[in-house]
Amino acid sequence: MARLKVLVRKEWEELFKIKMVIYGSVFMPLLMGGFAGFMVWQGRGLPSGAQAALFNTALMYFLILPVMIPVTLAVYSVVGEKEQGTLEPLLATPLADWEIFVGKALVAVVPALALTWGVFLLFLVATHVMLGGIPPGLVSLPWLLSIFVLSPLLALFGVLVSMLISSRTSDPRAAYQFSGLAVVPSLIPLIVYSARLTAVNLLLVALEGGILVLLNLGLLYVAVKLFRREEILTRWK
Amino acid sequence: MIRTEGLTRRFGARTAVEDLALEVREGEILGLLGPNGAGKTTTVRMLACLLAPTSGRAWVAGHEVGRDDQAIRRIVGVLTETPGFYKRLSVRRNLLFFAELYGVADARGQVQRYLERLGLWDRRDEVVATLSKGLRQRLALARALVHEPKVLFLDEPTSGLDPESARAVREFIGELASERRTVLLCTHNLPEAEELCSRIAVLRTRLIALGRPDELKRQMFGTRVMVELGNPQPELARAINLPFVKAASLDGSILTVEVDDPDRDNPVLVRRLVELGAEIRYVSRVERTLEDVYLELMEGSDGPA
Ligand SMILES: Nc1ncnc2c1ncn2[C@@H]1O[C@H](COP(=O)(O)OP(=O)(O)OP(=O)(O)O)[C@@H](O)[C@H]1O
Ligand SMILES: [Mg+2]
Numbered sequence: 001m002a003r004l005k006v007l008v009r010k011e012w013e014e015l016f017k018i019k020m021v022i023y024g025s026v027f028m029p030l031l032m033g034g035f036a037g038f039m040v041w042q043g044r045g046l047p048s049g050a051q052a053a054l055f056n057t058a059l060m061y062f063l064i065l066p067v068m069i070p071v072t073l074a075v076y077s078v079v080g081e082k083e084q085g086t087l088e089p090l091l092a093t094p095l096a097d098w099e100i101f102v103g104k105a106l107v108a109v110v111p112a113l114a115l116t117w118g119v120f121l122l123f124l125v126a127t128h129v130m131l132g133g134i135p136p137g138l139v140s141l142p143w144l145l146s147i148f149v150l151s152p153l154l155a156l157f158g159v160l161v162s163m164l165i166s167s168r169t170s171d172p173r174a175a176y177q178f179s180g181l182a183v184v185p186s187l188i189p190l191i192v193y194s195a196r197l198t199a200v201n202l203l204l205v206a207l208e209g210g211i212l213v214l215l216n217l218g219l220l221y222v223a224v225k226l227f228r229r230e231e232i233l234t235r236w237k
Numbered sequence: 238m239i240r241t242e243g244l245t246r247r248f249g250a251r252t253a254v255e256d257l258a259l260e261v262r263e264g265e266i267l268g269l270l271g272p273n274g275a276g277k278t279t280t281v282r283m284l285a286c287l288l289a290p291t292s293g294r295a296w297v298a299g300h301e302v303g304r305d306d307q308a309i310r311r312i313v314g315v316l317t318e319t320p321g322f323y324k325r326l327s328v329r330r331n332l333l334f335f336a337e338l339y340g341v342a343d344a345r346g347q348v349q350r351y352l353e354r355l356g357l358w359d360r361r362d363e364v365v366a367t368l369s370k371g372l373r374q375r376l377a378l379a380r381a382l383v384h385e386p387k388v389l390f391l392d393e394p395t396s397g398l399d400p401e402s403a404r405a406v407r408e409f410i411g412e413l414a415s416e417r418r419t420v421l422l423c424t425h426n427l428p429e430a431e432e433l434c435s436r437i438a439v440l441r442t443r444l445i446a447l448g449r450p451d452e453l454k455r456q457m458f459g460t461r462v463m464v465e466l467g468n469p470q471p472e473l474a475r476a477i478n479l480p481f482v483k484a485a486s487l488d489g490s491i492l493t494v495e496v497d498d499p500d501r502d503n504p505v506l507v508r509r510l511v512e513l514g515a516e517i518r519y520v521s522r523v524e525r526t527l528e529d530v531y532l533e534l535m536e537g538s539d540g541p542a
Contacts, residue, residue: 006337010323010330017325085321089380091287092315093338094307233287234248 003095007103008110011077015107018080024072025111032061033119037126040138044131055137059146062123063186065116066151067158070108071179074159077104078166079175082236091229101227105159112155120147142205150205153212158182160219167226167236185212238263238388238419239284243293246279253279255443256293266410266420268434270427270531275440277423278318281390284421285315297388311339314386316394318423320377324366328357331365332379339384351379355409371402378409389413392423407433431527439534446534454525460499461523462506464492467516476513479505493523 015021036058043054081087090100128134137143162179169175188208225231239261246254254276261267269277282288284295286306295302297309322331329348336344352358355375360368368376374394381389394410395403403426410433413420424430430437431450439446446453466473467490474485474492481502483495492515496502499522510517 002340003338006334010326010334013330014323014325080323084324085319086323087321088287088317089315089320089335089377090338092285092310092313092317093335094310094340095338096307229286230288233282 003093004099004103004106007095007099008107011104011107012111014080015073015076018076021072021076025069025115028068029065029115029119032065033123033126036061036123037130040123040127040135041130043135051135052137055135058123058138059143060186062116062120062147063150063154064183065119066112066155067183067186068180069112069115070155070158071162071176071182073108073111074104074162075166075172075175075179077107078163079170079172082166082170083172087232087236091233097228098224100232101163101223104163105156108159108162109152109155112158113152116151116155117147142202145202145205145209150209150212153209153216154186156216157185157212157219160216160223163223164219164226167232170237185215238265239295239297239421241284241293241295244280244283244290244295245292246276246283246288247291252442254283254440257440257444259438259444259447261419261421263419264414264417265436266414266422266434268430268437269421269423269440270425270430270437271440272535276442277440278392280440281315281392281421281423285313285390286310287315311384312386313388313390314381314384316377316381316389316391318392320373320380322365322373322376325364327362327364328352328368328376329361332376332383335380336383341384347383347385351383355379356405371398371405374398374402374406375409378406382413387418389418389420390423391420393425394422395424395426395429403429427526427528427531437527439531441535446530450527450530453530454527460496461525462494462496462499462503463519463521463523464494464507464510464515464517465519466490466492467518468514470515473510473513473515477506477509479509482506 039054039058039061043051046054081090095103124134124138127138158179161182162175165178166172166175169178185208188211226235239259241257241259244254244257244259245252257276257280259267269280271277279288283290283302284297286302286309289303298312300308300312302309323334326334329352332348332352333344336348341347349358352361355378357372357376357379360372365373365376378391378394381391391410395406398406407429410420410422414433414435422430422434434450436447436449437453438444446456448456469487469490469492471487474487477485477494479502481497483497485492485494487493492510494506496506503520507517507520
């Protein structure tokens with residue numbers, strides 16, 4: 001546990017010195033939150049069906065955020081280690097294999113969720129100010145479940161995908177671009193909603209949650225194998 | 238302190254280390270020599286519990302590799318072949334990170350101690366990216382030592398350094414043995430091995446020689462004596478014919494003779510040469526270097542490398 005903390009703290013100090021990462025994890029959340037606010041603003045006074053569609057799009061921004069933030073962080077945390085030749089010295093320490101894996105995952109997941117939820121809070125406050133109240137659609141059970149249950153699952157998904165991809169390439173840009181595909185599951189709601197114009201409902205949330213749990217389990221299985229010392233030392237490129 | 242038995246590592250069809258039996262005593266610096274691809278780094282990685290052996294066993298400070306890896310990692314220090322650092326973080330922060338990972342008590346104090354000891358204290362707040370190669374290598378040594386390991390694996394610690402930096406690193410390694418640390422030193426630098434190591438192991442996938450530098454020299458070459466003659470005669474070399482003379486050859490006015498034990502044999506040799514009518518100007522010992530031993534071993538062994 002103590003070692004895990006040591007690792008995570010080092011990672012954050014290091015990531016904090018990379019401009020790309022700072023832009024990615026401060027600028028993007030604000031931008032997405034701004035878009036979401038804009039959607040809600042647009043929906044004021046519209047019939048409830050049209051308003052629901054705009055709210056759905058707003059929600060989607062909050063599902064993209066928890067994937068995109070950890071992708072940036074995880075890619076740099078893994079590729080950076082390879083690029084700088086620090087993997088072998090790191091592996092020589094008493095750090096356990098699982099600690100390396102969990103540490104690197106936490107490095108990305110924790111800020112992703114903190115930022116997503118922080119921006120969501122800002123969004124609610126802004127909505128309240130703009131509309132003089134929060135429309136019930138924004139704090140319905142499916143919304144809250146999406147924000148507080150789907151987001152962590154999406155963040156984990158983003159992290160796992162980017163860690164797997166980063167272990168296979170030492171080019172952060174390539175890793176970053178490929179890992180961007182992790183955002184696809186976040187778009188599922190948009191596709192469904194915009195085709196049917198139905199408001200976000202429990203069934204959809206449960207379905208997407210179920211898909212993510214399965215995907216995450218599969219990825220976790222692969223990742224645990226990839227994060228063994230010997231594997232890291234001999235197979236990572 | 239370190240012991241291996243039949244230690245073998247294969248990568249697919251390629252064998253990197255085969256059937257290695259080695260023992261390194263406490264407080265000893267053992268040099269591991271061998272050409273590129275001989276399996277030195279692979280050996281170190283197995284002993285540092287970074288790679289699992291394909292077969293065979295190894296013990297470090299009484300802990301068996303593959304069974305007690307965590308215990309081994311705690312008490313060994315590794316200087317890897319290409320030691321990297323977090324280049325955006327400061328010198329001190331890098332070292333502190335590793336000290337904390339090893340659970341060093343008073344990590345800050347220990348970091349300061351080693352930065353001072355390696356002459357890096359003045360540069361403690363600079364980011365590693367600004368350090369020269371020599372300074373980085375010193376920082377790598379500090380990292381290998383910051384948790385006061387009993388056993389050290391140093392993989393080519395002076396490669397790529399200018400002579401002055403290399404000397405500084407070498408002197409530092411010399412101090413380690415006097416602190417009773419056990420060191421396994423991989424190197425391509427033969428004078429360095431000769432200067433620092435109490436014993437040398439020559440590896441070429443398999444172990445092809447092991448011993449003290451002077452022992453190896455004697456085993457390989459006996460002892461050579463050089464005689465400078467005033468009247469060299471071509472048939473002289475063959476005419477000597479003494480039981481202890483292993484080889485003799487004449488090159489210009491220099492007669493080179495290999496004997497078993499110069500203290501005992503040289504007086505007899507000189508008498509015999511005088512009998513044969515030789516006019517002797519000088520008699521001197523030919524110093525063989527470890528490099529001669531090494532090159533001879535490489536010629537004599539055929540291994541994949
Ligand atoms: N991860 C790996 N995968 C496949 N083969 C490997 C791997 N690591 C080492 N080898 C092979 O094992 C052999 C021994 O390599 P090793 O790095 O141990 O040699 P070395 O003695 O350290 O060489 P050098 O003097 O160049 O550092 C080489 O043939 C090398 O190609
Ligand atoms: Mg090597």
